Each structure stands twice: as structure tokens, then as C-alpha cells.
Amino acid sequence: MEPKREVTSVGLVALVGELGAYTGATVDKAYLYADGLVRLKMRDYDRGRIELLIQVGERKRVHVTEPEFVPAAPDRPPNFAKMLRNRIAGADLASVSQHGFDRILEFEFRRGDADTTIVAELFGEGNLAVLDESGAVIDSLSTVRLRSRTVAPGAQYGFPESRINPLEMDYEAFAATMAESDTDLVRTMATQLNFGGTYGEELCTRAGVEKTLDITEAGETEYRRLYAEMTDLLDRLREGDTDPRVYREDGAVVDVTPVPMEEYADLESEAYDTFNAALDAYFRALEDREDEPETGESSGPDFDAEIEKRERIIEQQEQAIEDFERRAETEREKAQALYANYDFVDEIIRTVREARESGHSWPEIESRLAEGAEAGIEAAAAVTGIDESEGMIRIDLDDHEIPLDPRSGVEKNADRLYTGAKEIESKRDGALEAIEDTRAELAALKERKAGYEEEAAEAEDEKPAEDVDWLARESIPIRRPEKWYDRFRSFRTSDGFLVLGGRNAEQNEELVAKYMEHADRFFHTQAHGGPATILKTSEPSEPTKDIEVPEQSLREAAQFAVTYSTIWKQGQYSGDVYMVSGDQVSKTPESGEYLEKGGFAIRGDRTYFEDTPVGAAVGIACEPETRVLGGPPEPIEAQTETSIRIEPGRYAQGDVAKRVYREFRERFTDTTFVRKIASPDEIQKFMPPGTSRISEGEE
Structure with missing residues (x-):
């Protein structure tokens, strides 16, 4: 399980209440470190020294820490830190609030001469913006210029587009939001209700x-249950009723939560008095874990880390290219707006230029413009600001704030904007070249990785066979080459035949259209709703051949077809299955008939496997490859080191998958191997649809 590096929206609900206890503390100094870490050193009459950390880089967190844990001050403070000190040194922390249910915190500081707000964006790339009393940005760690929002010095701070806020939802609004979704319950809670994957699953479980x-x-039964659990959790957090936990897996921290999580019942946990204390302990432990040098035997070049690094760089480069294109387009739109409103803009420029030539100061001009705006003069109202040092003015025109040089005419101001757009596009061209280089590096890395794995596999094959007790082995090497059929359901029969099944209507059609040959066997249940199941008599790279398939393999394929159909989902223990050859299956319906998506027309005689029992097992194979296998019990048990049988029951797929995962961890000495190869998500891919349970013989 990868460790969490960000505080969630749910966590912020709990944190805001705790940080409110520090209101009244006075800021002494501000510091800026690498990776977007800002430290505010404060003092309080009752608490003494307070160290508030706000980080918006790769790690995104906010919490108070003990003075002995703060990093040493930088030798020379960056300009951003100097600006912060000028704005908030001697100011009192007045309030801490969360913006809706977003991962955004607002810190309000009050001082006799000026009030300041610090906005911490704990999402995406992360950002920190410092605002004056009017909400204008004084400075920010990153500049954001999008159609939907702007975060740039001199501009009004723009919050991200409003999202659904479950803190303010009544049941009717909740039910309406759920009903409008086009996916399942957990994804709706995670995305539409903004809880994220972890809390989406937790609420479903509860x-x-x-x-x-x-x-x-x-329907309403599920909605009522989810709404009750959601409001209970959020009300508890707002009232300060927390029971924080730091969770560990194999001794390493992986998450921090304000309440105990049923989803993490199999992990080690440590309780804390406050969520702030839990956050402080978690991120210190995470930093220690990720910064310590790796030890132990090397298992070869770390291609995965390098590949992940290149993929991350490509993602950043793609975002930069999009930003360049967006910025260039914005500059062109500004220039076009000047020409579209030529006379209006010319009037503004001439008025300001003549005032300057008449000896009026910028403050005088600003005052006269304000008077004109109050009098309803449109040109005066369009001027939003003056930059005395540059001799420039800013106007609001066609939803753009446009800088103008009153010493130049409309054409020259527009040309300056067009030139700026071209300069931005040249940067985009450079980024395009850079991303091609990175993609070439990524492709080369993947090729080197494939070659290395092939050599390692050949070396392994040359080793003499030995009887290995994989369950007792302390370290199991991972060998999992990708298969072309991994995205389908699949298993090998006891006689080695590959059996494939679609996970949905699209895959059913793809299997039949692309991978089924005339000599293959096609299986389907008599009941509606089941996978198109194909027993391959040859591999895709081999010529098709009509061969006799042993009865045992046919019955195992039939059992596979009935197990992953609606028969299991309905809680039944058997069903009828028919078999035909590949050339009897067609997508062309009979005259006057219609085939729905994923359906097929069957012509000719069928072979029936009546009352075929459902049956499934999930196991872990250790040689010649390490992977999870799932399908009919008999072949799976023969092909895996250890396995667990599943039968229809009353527990959700995910819950049974977690129980299977925990059982595998008990059986293997190398629990890290189990986590990497057979996570609950991976196990769930092999579970039949609907509810189930571990067979009684496995308990």
C-alpha cells in the first residue's frame, strides 16, 4: 500500500476545529523551505512557542509541530519569505477555515495597519497565495492563469470552481446527486460527493x-444508509469527536485518519490524542522513511522507479504545454479585445496620457478616475489599477484584465500582447521538443527493462529445478510478465487449454470478433447475463486446429461460464450451460430479430452441460510466474502454491477480497510479496459477480 502524502478533505474538517485553538497567537517570523514548505513561528500567552507548518509541494499538509522538530532556518530568506514577514510579523492569527469541502485552508491574520489572508491549496500541484484585505493577491508560490480562475500578483484571487459540499447537504440533495450518477455507489461517493477513494469505501463499508x-x-435503502453514515462522520468531526490513528503496514506508515477505519482493520495502528498530533507524527515518520537510504541486496536495476519518474515528468510537461497554449490564447484574446473596442480603449489611453502630460501625478489620476467611475463614466470605471513604477494602467475589458501603456496607441499595445503570445508559444515549442526527448527516454527504459527481465527469466530457467517451500520462504522474487489476455477473465484448464471470459458486453463482443476461431469452443449459460466464454484450441500466434478437447477441460470451462454469470449473483448454486463451436456464433441476427449489445446468434446443434455447479477459487502461483489465478477450483488448486475456495454468500466482493488477502498474508512468510502480488484489488478481479463468502472448509 502506497503511503498517503496529502491531507484529505475529511481530515481538514477535523483539523480546522483543532487549529482554531491557536487563534490569538502572534506571528514572530516566517520561513520558506524547499518543496513548498512554509513555517510560521508564533507565540501564545498560554502555550508559549508555536510552530505551524504548511506544505503544498509533493507532500501536502498543515499541522503544528514541536519546536525540536522544525528544520533549521535557511541562511538567506527568499523573497517570498521576506514578503510574508513584512505582511504578518506581529499579526495575530484571527481564524482558520476550510473553503467548502475542498482541500483549501484559509488563515486570516490581523494587524493594526493591515489584514492578511494566506490561502493554502492542498490539491493538484499545490499553491500558497497571500491576499490583502480586498482579496487581491500580493504574491503566490505559483502563478495560475486559467479561464476559470487566476492566482497572480495584483489580480483578485480566484477559488477553484465550486464543488458539491456534503457538509451542507440535506437528504434530498444527497439522493438527487446519487441518482444522477452513471457509475456504482463507491465511485459516486468518491467522485461526485468528493470523499475520495478511501473514505468512499469506508462509508460504504459502514x-x-x-x-x-x-x-x-x-435505491432509497442504500441512499438512507450512506447518508446516515456520512452525516454521522462529518458531524462528529465538526464537533471535535475524533479518535485519530496512524496506520502502518509492515512497520511503515501508510495513512493518518481522524477516526478508526474499518477499511484498515488488518493494519497496525497507533492512537493519538489529537488529529494534529497524529498528522505531525505521520509526516515526520513519512519523511524519515522516504529520505533514508535503501539497504539490503539489490534485485537489479530499479527500472520501475525510473519509468515512474519519466512518466511523472511527461505529465508535468503535458500540463506545461497546455498552460503555454492557454496563456498564449489569452494574450491573443486581449489583443483582439483592444481592436474590437478600439475607440473605447483609445479614449482611455488619450485621457490618461493627456493627464500625465499636463503634470498630474499618478495618485491624482487614480483619484480622478475613481470620481469618474462613481459618476458613471464607463471609460473611467474600466480602469482597475495603476502601476506607477512601470507607468502602466490596467483595464477590465471583455472578461480580461489588460495592461496598457498610455504612452503608446492602441496598435502598439495590441502588438505588445501579440508579441507576448508568440514568446509564450516559443516556450511551448521548447516544451514539445523536451517531451519528445522524455518519451524517447521512457521507451528506451521500457525496452531495457524488458530485455533485463527476459535475461533474468532465461537465467532462472537454466537453474536446476528444486522443491521450494514458497510459503516459508522469506523473500520471493517477483516474476510477472504481462499477458495479452490479462484484461479479460481467464484461466488454464487442467489440460492446459486457455479459457477466456468477457467482463462486460464490450469485452464479450471483442473476444468473439478478434480472438475466437472456428475450432474454438464457445460456452454460455442458458440464463441471461453471463460472460462470452471461449476455450481456445490454439494460441493466437498459432494456426487454428480442430482437436479433441478432453471432457474434464470442457466441464471446467462450463463451470467457469456459470460461475461468472448472473446465476452466482442470484445466489444459486448451479445452472445449465451450452457449448457450440466457434463457427456457429454470429453477430448477424435472424430476419426480423434484434441483437442487443454483447449478444450473439447461435446456429446449429448445442451440447448441454446441465445443472453445472458454480465454483471458484483464488490462489497465488509462485512458479514459473508469480501472479494471482482464479477460476474453477480443481485447476486453480493444482496450479497455485495455495488457494482459497469461494461460494455464494452475503458479503460484498471487496470485503471477501480483503478476507482472502488477510488469509494469504497469514500463510506466507513474505508478506511484502503478498501485498505486491495479491492486493485486495487484484484478488477482487477474480471474484464472481455479486456477494459471496469463503467456503466453510476454508474457515
């Missing part, structure tokens, strides 16, 4: 609803 239940199949 409510006792099936996470993967499609919205179209859910």
Missing part, C-alpha cells in the same frame, strides 16, 4: 452496502 452496486440498482 453503511453495509455493496460498493460496486450500480446506481441503477440502488
Whole structure:
């Protein structure tokens, strides 16, 4: 499990209440470190010295820490830190608030001569903006210029587009939001209600609803349960009723939460008195873990880390290219707005230029413009600001704030904007060249990785066979080459035949259209709703051949077809399955008939496997490859080091997958191997649809 590096929206609800206890503290100094870490050194009459950390870089967090844990002050403070000191040194912390349910915190500081607000954006790339009393940006760590919002010195700070706020939802609004979704319950809670994956799953678990239940199949019962759990959790956090936990896996921290999590029942946890204390301990431990040098035997070049690094760089370069294109387009739009409003802009420029030539100071001009705006003079009202040092004015025109040089005419001001757009586009061209270089590096790395793994596999094959007790082995090497059929459901029969099944209607059609040959066997349940199941008599790279398939393999394929159909989902223990050859299956319906998506026309005689029992097992194979396998019990048990049988029951897929995962961790000495190869998410891919349970013989 990858460690969390960001405070969640749910966590911020709990944190805001705790940080409110520090209101009244006075700021002594501000510091800026690498990776967007800002430290505010404060003092309080009762608490003494207070160290508030706000980080908006790769790690995104806010919490108070003990003085002995703060980093040493930089030798020379950056300009941003100097600006902060000028604005808030001697100011009192007046309030801390969360913007809606977003990962945004606002810190308001009050001082006799000026009030200041610090906005910490703990999402995306992260940012920190310092605002004056009017909400204008004094400075920010990063400049943001989007159609939807602007964060730039001199501009009014723009919050991100408003999202749904479950803190203010009544049941009717909640139910309406759920009903409008086009996915399942857990994804709706995670994305539409903004809880994220972890808390989306947690609320489903607490409510006792099936996470993967499609919205179209859910109703008021599920909605009422989810709403009750959601409001109970949020009300508790707002009231300060927390029970914080830091969770560890194999001794390493992986998450910090304001309440105990049922989703993390199998992890080690440590309780804290406050969520702030838990955050402080978690991020210190995370920093120690990620900064310490790796030790132990090397398992070869770390291609995955380098590949991940290049992929991250490409993502950043793509974002930069989009930003350049957006900025260039904005500059062109500004220039076009000047020409579209030529006479109006010319009037503003001439008025300001003549005032300057008449000897009026900038403050006098600003005062006269303000009077004109109050009198309803449109040209005066359009001027939003003056930059005395540059001799420039700013006007609001067609939803753009445009800088103008009153010493130049409309054409020259527009040309300056067009030139700026071209300069930005040249930067975009440079970024395009850079991203191509990075993509070439990524492709080369992937090729080197494939070659290394191939050599390692050949070396492994040359080793003499040995009887290995994989369950007791302390370190199991991971060998998991990608298969072309990994995205489908699949298993090998006891006789080695590959059996494939679609996970949805699209995959059913793809399997039949692309991968089924005339000599293959096609299986389907008599009941509606099941995978298109194909037993391959040859590999895709081999010529098709009509061969006799042993009865055992046919029955295992039939069991696979019935197990992953609606028969299991309905809680039944058997069903009828028919088999035909590949050339009997067609997408062309009979005259006057219609085939729905994922459906097929079957012509000719069928072979029936009546009353075929459902049956599934999930296991872990250790040689010749390390991977999770799932399908009919008999072949799976023969092909894996250890396995667990599943039968229809009353527990949700995800819950059973977690129980299977915990059982595997108990069986293997190398629990890290289990975590990497057989996570609950990976196990769930092999679970039949609907609810189930571990067979009694496995308990």
C-alpha cells in the first residue's frame, strides 16, 4: 500500500476545529523551505512557542509541530519569505477555515495597519497565495492563469470552481446527486460527493452496502444508509469527536485518519490524542522513511522507479504545454479585445496620457478616475489599477484584465500582447521538443527493462529445478510478465487449454470478433447475463486446429461460464450451460430479430452441460510466474502454491477480497510479496459477480 502524502478533505474538517485553538497567537517570523514548505513561528500567552507548518509541494499538509522538530532556518530568506514577514510579523492569527469541502485552508491574520489572508491549496500541484484585505493577491508560490480562475500578483484571487459540499447537504440533495450518477455507489461517493477513494469505501463499508452496486440498482435503502453514515462522520468531526490513528503496514506508515477505519482493520495502528498530533507524527515518520537510504541486496536495476519518474515528468510537461497554449490564447484574446473596442480603449489611453502630460501625478489620476467611475463614466470605471513604477494602467475589458501603456496607441499595445503570445508559444515549442526527448527516454527504459527481465527469466530457467517451500520462504522474487489476455477473465484448464471470459458486453463482443476461431469452443449459460466464454484450441500466434478437447477441460470451462454469470449473483448454486463451436456464433441476427449489445446468434446443434455447479477459487502461483489465478477450483488448486475456495454468500466482493488477502498474508512468510502480488484489488478481479463468502472448509 502506497503511503498517503496529502491531507484529505475529511481530515481538514477535523483539523480546522483543532487549529482554531491557536487563534490569538502572534506571528514572530516566517520561513520558506524547499518543496513548498512554509513555517510560521508564533507565540501564545498560554502555550508559549508555536510552530505551524504548511506544505503544498509533493507532500501536502498543515499541522503544528514541536519546536525540536522544525528544520533549521535557511541562511538567506527568499523573497517570498521576506514578503510574508513584512505582511504578518506581529499579526495575530484571527481564524482558520476550510473553503467548502475542498482541500483549501484559509488563515486570516490581523494587524493594526493591515489584514492578511494566506490561502493554502492542498490539491493538484499545490499553491500558497497571500491576499490583502480586498482579496487581491500580493504574491503566490505559483502563478495560475486559467479561464476559470487566476492566482497572480495584483489580480483578485480566484477559488477553484465550486464543488458539491456534503457538509451542507440535506437528504434530498444527497439522493438527487446519487441518482444522477452513471457509475456504482463507491465511485459516486468518491467522485461526485468528493470523499475520495478511501473514505468512499469506508462509508460504504459502514453503511453495509455493496460498493460496486450500480446506481441503477440502488435505491432509497442504500441512499438512507450512506447518508446516515456520512452525516454521522462529518458531524462528529465538526464537533471535535475524533479518535485519530496512524496506520502502518509492515512497520511503515501508510495513512493518518481522524477516526478508526474499518477499511484498515488488518493494519497496525497507533492512537493519538489529537488529529494534529497524529498528522505531525505521520509526516515526520513519512519523511524519515522516504529520505533514508535503501539497504539490503539489490534485485537489479530499479527500472520501475525510473519509468515512474519519466512518466511523472511527461505529465508535468503535458500540463506545461497546455498552460503555454492557454496563456498564449489569452494574450491573443486581449489583443483582439483592444481592436474590437478600439475607440473605447483609445479614449482611455488619450485621457490618461493627456493627464500625465499636463503634470498630474499618478495618485491624482487614480483619484480622478475613481470620481469618474462613481459618476458613471464607463471609460473611467474600466480602469482597475495603476502601476506607477512601470507607468502602466490596467483595464477590465471583455472578461480580461489588460495592461496598457498610455504612452503608446492602441496598435502598439495590441502588438505588445501579440508579441507576448508568440514568446509564450516559443516556450511551448521548447516544451514539445523536451517531451519528445522524455518519451524517447521512457521507451528506451521500457525496452531495457524488458530485455533485463527476459535475461533474468532465461537465467532462472537454466537453474536446476528444486522443491521450494514458497510459503516459508522469506523473500520471493517477483516474476510477472504481462499477458495479452490479462484484461479479460481467464484461466488454464487442467489440460492446459486457455479459457477466456468477457467482463462486460464490450469485452464479450471483442473476444468473439478478434480472438475466437472456428475450432474454438464457445460456452454460455442458458440464463441471461453471463460472460462470452471461449476455450481456445490454439494460441493466437498459432494456426487454428480442430482437436479433441478432453471432457474434464470442457466441464471446467462450463463451470467457469456459470460461475461468472448472473446465476452466482442470484445466489444459486448451479445452472445449465451450452457449448457450440466457434463457427456457429454470429453477430448477424435472424430476419426480423434484434441483437442487443454483447449478444450473439447461435446456429446449429448445442451440447448441454446441465445443472453445472458454480465454483471458484483464488490462489497465488509462485512458479514459473508469480501472479494471482482464479477460476474453477480443481485447476486453480493444482496450479497455485495455495488457494482459497469461494461460494455464494452475503458479503460484498471487496470485503471477501480483503478476507482472502488477510488469509494469504497469514500463510506466507513474505508478506511484502503478498501485498505486491495479491492486493485486495487484484484478488477482487477474480471474484464472481455479486456477494459471496469463503467456503466453510476454508474457515
